[in-house]
Amino acid sequence: MAIIDLIEFPNEGTGDIVRRVPEVGSGEFRLGSQLVVRESQRAVFFRDGKALDVFGPGRHTLSTNNIPLLTGLIGLPFGGRSPFTAEVYFVSMREFTDMKWGSAQPIVFRDTELGMIRLRAFGTYSMRVSDPQLLVSQVVGARGSYTTASIEDFLRSVIIQEFTDILADVQTSILDLASMAKEVGDATRAALADDFKRYGFDLTSFQVQAITPPEEVQRRIDERSGMAALGDMDQYIKFRTAEGIGDAANNPGGTGEGLGLGAGMGMGAAMAGAIGDAFRGNQQGQGQQQGQQQAATQSCPSCQATIPANSRFCPECGTNLQGVTCPKCQAQNQPGAKFCNNCGEALRS
DSSP: OOEEEEEOOOOOOTTEEEEEESSSSOEEEEEEEEEEEOTTEEEEEEETTEEEEEEOSEEEEOSTTTOGGGGGGGGSTTTTOOEEEEEEEEEEOSOEEEEEEEOSSOEEEEETTTEEEEEEEEEEEEEEESOHHHHIIIIITTOSEEEHHHHHHHHHHHHHHHHHHHHHTOOSOHHHHGGGHHHHHHHHHHHHHHHHHTTTEEEEEEEEEEEEOOHHHHHHHHHHHHHHHHOOHHHHHHHHHHHHHHHHHHOTTSOOSSHHHHHHHHHHHHHHHHHHHHHHHHHHHHHHHHHHHHHTEEEOTTTOOEEETTOSBOTTTOOBOSOEEOTTTOOEEOTTOSBOTTTOOBOOO
8 A cells, every 4th residue: 555645636536526536445645744735625634434634725734733633643653753544525616507407207296277287397406515524524425536426316306395395385387487496496496595504515506497387288288378379269270271272272183281181271271162152052042032922923914913823813904814716616715815826816805
């Protein structure tokens, strides 16, 4: 086991929260070794599994002066210069931004307008380490490294629990919930403050990016808003019918632009057929009425007056309307005829 005289961790990764030196096993540090801590770091010094001190930024010399609990080591028969086994945990103090959270399972929400619906929510948050020694002791333990990926799932479950409680107290509709995203986010951040502090973190920011219902609920909301936008349904049907007929006229040889066009064309054809049937029926009715009116009257052959069709004599001039029999050949002639249409005999009406 090599003796370490310079203890530092210069190559900190994007997601590194804690990194132990050495990463595996215990290190042998000589009294007088140099500990270098950068501005964005704190160093927690452990001996025999116990945290002895927390070092801030700068260069530190490991001695019995700055680590009083090491005084007992001086009695070892190594002239005060022998190595001793220990570990140093470098903790990143920078702010970890763009951390993701979201609901893996839908959250049941009591909507004031739509009733019970399921929602999904997601967003981002930022945090930083507030208590390095607490974090190492309670969370990291003896691990060689600890990153944001190591704790992200756990923090996400803590966030969802508090977020669900906050959402249950919101008495509104999903239609208005989007405008309350900031208020819901601020309330959730306040509720999470103690949870994060319990593990040595400060929650510096919390954002709710979206709260969305399932796809089927979104379709119902879209249908509802579409109906409200239409206003007069009768005018809309007429518009869609004319639109479908126009599309069919512009594309007589095509197969249509999908189900919507086909439905529009079918509706247009059906309505056009209904209108044509009604028009033809109206014409036939008028013709029959006119025929009945014509059949119910006739013109007098003598005075041309319009008289009932079944009259035997004209009520205007008294002309016999039953016809005239020829006295010579007994042929039947039209009423008012002066000569027989068969033999030419003069007739008397």
